[in-house]
Amino acid sequence: MTINIDKHGTGPVLDIDHLKVTFATDAGDVYAVKDVSLEVNPGEVVAIVGESGSGKTVTAKTILGLLPETAISSGAVLINGNNVISVSAAKLRQIRGRDVAMVFQEPSTALNPVFTVGWQIAEGIRAHAQGKGGKVSAREAKSRAIEALRKVGIPDPENRVDYYPHQFSGGQKQRVVIAAALALNPGLIVADEPTTALDVTVQAEILQLLRDLRDTYGTSIVLITHNMGVVADLADRVVVMYQGDVVEEATAKVLFAEPKQEYTRKLLAAVPHLGRNSASEGMTTRAHQGGKVLVEAKGLTIEYPGRLGTPAFKAVDGVSFTLSEGEVFGLVGESGSGKTTIGRAIAGLNRTTGGSLKVLDYEMLNLKERTFKPLRKEIGFVFQDPAASFNPQLTIGDCVAEPLIIHSNPTPAQARKRVGELLESVQLPASYADRFPHELSGGQRQRASLARALILNPKLLIADEPTSALDVSVQAVVLELFKDIQAEFGFAALFISHDLAVVDILSHWVGVLYKGKLVEQGLGTQVMGAPQHDYTRRLIASLPVPDPDEQAKRREANRALLAR
Amino acid sequence: MSTPTTVEPAADPRASLFRRLPVISHFNKSVGLQRGMLVAGLVLTSAFVLTAIFAPLLAPYGYAQLSDADGNFPAQEAPGGKHLLGTTVGGYDVLSRVIWGTQTAIMVIVVAVLMSIFIGVILGLVSGYIGGWLDRILVVIADAIYAFPSLLVAIVMAIVISGGQSSLLGGIMAAAISITVVFIPQYFRVIRSETIRLKAEPFVESAKVVGASNIRIMSRHIYKNATRTLPLIFTLNASEAILTMAGLGFLGFGIEPSSAAEWGFDLKQALADTTSGIWWTGVFPGLAMVLTVVGLTLMGESINDLNDPRLRGRKKAASGKGGPDSGAAGAGIQAEVSSS
């Protein structure tokens, strides 16, 4: 197995020297990458971390020459002595796939839905056949595709090579994407957020695969990510980027142990760390019991009707729990677990189909909008995507005031005053009421969203993944704010998230959902510290912690558990 | 991470009113070839509108005029002299009929498109938002009409309304209503699918959660967001309206030549002339029609491209040297850059 790395010695496989990338946009030129220099040695995993707008993805695309026409780049990106920025289009095509390959963020969009995976892998092999004189036969291309699929652990590759992408699960699709990248044994793989679209248990498998590839074939990896846990799990060396510049560069161990720059320190401090800063720290029994029970689910079942001929899909299956006044209940689970469905059902956005769900003593089975409407002022809702949850045509003030106007018909001055108060309590200037949603940043919008949910002083707040669309540092601020406001207003909250660590920071009581069933509930410290259910154990074991040493130990300890 | 920008506001809602006007804001966004196409469309369309407005001043004769002080017009006279573009077999002045034809065209466009927007938008909003059986029935009917040759629908409607030719107002209304019936399903489909998309948007759900009534949600949250694409459909349908009306005229369901000038009717009359090599009776009304339609379509398509970030070309960054590769790569990068 030959690897196409520098044949002349052990120089770096990738050498980026004073890279600068500028984009033309409607608002004028944007300097996406200002001055980036870095090297990647053979067999090394270098992580580029940063938040949105840091330029990390642009840097990654530059390595393969994938920038759009509107971008201008200068500096040098050397791969095996070729400067990707200045080589001819034909030469660039030769480099792509053979010297450097890419793994994409979203495996379901990175695979062409109308071609078999084998064909797609073979395309890369065939594209490089001419250079070696003569074509690769279809049979040979296919056998090499099978080989690549076997390398990434796809079972039964001889048959699976003829499958279409939709016949694979999300994690397997990402394996296929990696197989396509490996087809020509490139010396370098650029992985752009390779696990961001995946559930945490699948993420652990993909990270293990990447590690194995490096260990077995000596492939260098440039890992683009925003997730510090992933960095701690996989990277040898870390490059921290902020607004187009490299802020700090160090080995993973050194960076996590002794971050030098202020920005890096802040970033690391903002990362939730499982088992630290738990809201249920020191509790031994469930808090807030004895108060009024606001939400009570008994054997709650929610089914989505199947299309003609297909069976109904059970999103929620026999779930029972209670949520009392003043309590924060954290609901955690992976995609398809039914967590969002439960939240939406409590807010009357989804119909329940079986069992019982009582919200403020109102039975949600056979919900009638007319009779439920008066109770709506007692329920606030914060949506996942702050960009989409505001009407782009209305000002923030109009949006925040809407519940007030619907339920209490205030004068414009009263409404304005109340909106101002609320904005200030979520730490936004009252003057933001006159702005339009797109003029706010993601974190600001999510705070405004919180203000809207709280303007009627509700007894119950449902927050559906409120921080998952936000950058880590922004998430930390919003979580802190949420915690303070909950203490101040005293509402009960159902906090829904896929992130165990985030849930633990806020919730007194935590429930774990798996495929529609509530498999475990208890105090946050108990669930995280001594999980009872097999799935919870696997979930916790899969979650990488932002500390390379601790993570290495956990990985070893959990090897058996994760292998299943 | 960068969140996909779901709703890009058509224009900054606080920019000055002038700069927010559909065409103006698009002009400012456009570059290069796209701007060229937009400008060409604008020029042709304004020429069309201006001709219609000033037809009485521009046309040398009336649309039904057959004689002047010097006596009857000659029939089928070649272009030149007194009749710049010649005369028809019936003795009409071709130039005058071409000019007056713009008025008929514009009247039919305005009436037809306004009626179909009005009805189509209401039906689409209600059907998409309420859903259920009403929605399904409307969809099946709309799809049936939509899939059917629009010219035949227009013919059936023309028979229903007027049983054939008629006066100016009657003829225009007949043509307009026939076209309206053809267009309603289109507006209905567009608005309905927008409504269904918006219904699932968190900002509509958040209005639902706080207890907003259906009427409030439809009028305040969905209506404005769903109708953003209408200027585009308007321009595209305006050109289709002209073509449908001409088709009706060509088949003899147009407006009597004594009631108004109508290009389709003139082309029908000119068809017999072609075999004898008399070209000017058909070519000029035909060209007028093509230029109008091309103008409107260029404008509509440019607006469409500029509204769609995927199709919009952008200015290159400062130093003008292109990236190493062509293609529509990096929409994701664009999103990340513009959201930062």
Next chain:
Amino acid sequence: MTTLIEAPPTDADGLLPSKKKSSGGGLGQYILIRFLLIFPTIFILVTLVFFLMRITGDPITAAMGGRLPPEQLAERITAAGYDRPILVQYFEYLGHLATGNFGTTLSDNRQVTEMLATYGSATLELTINALLVALLVGIPLGMVAAYRRDHAPDAVLRVFAIVCYGTPVFFAGMLLKLTFAVWLGWLPVAGRAKTSSELELTSLQSPTGIYWLDAIRSGNMAALGDVMAHAVLPAVALGLLTAGIFLRLVRTNVIGTLGRDYVEAGRSRGVSEFRLVTKHAYKPALIPIITVMGLQIAVMLGGAVLTETTFEWKGLGFQLATYLTARDFVAVQGIVVLLAVIVAVTNFIVDIVAALIDPRVRY
């Protein structure tokens, strides 16, 4: 990040089983349900056309009012049963349609079905010829425009497309006639063939009615040349109209898929730009393209009516125009209903083809 919507979104146009679902009944069920949907479509159109045409009165008055004395008119109305309640007539009409009886024309007293059989093949031939022109011109040029988007070739092609579908088909026909038939004299002015070859071709045993096919089958090369010469201008006039639409359709959809991650993924593996356009982006784009192309069949049939009139191409459209002039609404209704059936069936076939291309439906 991980989950945006975890539940399958409720879908209001849930008449069809989801094309995207891989599980469940799959393709067979999809075809069956799509097939059954033909009938409500036809039923709705038949019903709409029937009632709309009757709002204005009975067909006999429309055709002969003023030309016959009132007593005679009333007599004929009674004889044809047009004085009965409209619902009775409607159900009788439906019954007749079900048995293939479309009625008798008023102006020349022919069975509508017989007329449809006689002229249908001419329209079919014109549509096939035009479709060939449209596909051969529209698809490659659309890909070129997408490949060279925002450059000069793209701009030229887009203006070409707009001129193509912005030109009324009868005006295009008129210009083509003037240029190639009248001035240059290269091609015949009108009709489907010379009288001599027409006689030869119609006297064949079991003719298909599609002249060039009949000429090939009988090995009559002279007739084939003649038929081809007659076919060129109408096919180009109608074909260019549709080619403009196809060009734009291919361009837009290919540009759409060119921006997708999987094309970028192909690019990152060193696949050439040409192949990215013609394979990686084109095939996924084909599914929406084919669906919309199906809808264009309706536009072509509408255009065929005008083209046939322009070139005196004796098909259904030409007849329709003749009957319209004669105010023979029984014949008009017959032709309209037949075209409705053709459109519904074509759209069915097109949807099935689109589904067959999509592996998510096939498996």
